[in-house]
Amino acid sequence: MKQEEKFKGKGIRKCRICGGSRALVRAHKLYMCRRCFREVARSIGFKKYG
Numbered sequence: 001m002k003q004e005e006k007f008k009g010k011g012i013r014k015c016r017i018c019g020g021s022r023a024l025v026r027a028h029k030l031y032m033c034r035r036c037f038r039e040v041a042r043s044i045g046f047k048k049y050g
Contacts, residue, residue, distance in 0.1 A: 015033040023034040
């Protein structure tokens with residue numbers, strides 16, 4: 001690997017809580033998978049509408 005190469009792509013972004021890289025919520029710089037987001041959404045100030 002060359003020194004100039006940088007890591008890119010979906011694989012480098014991980015969930016802050018469980019470490020998974022699939023179904024990541026990146027909006028508002030959350031970086032959580034959607035499963036973990038559903039568990040903590042109310043405690044971090046999100047409300048469910050509808």
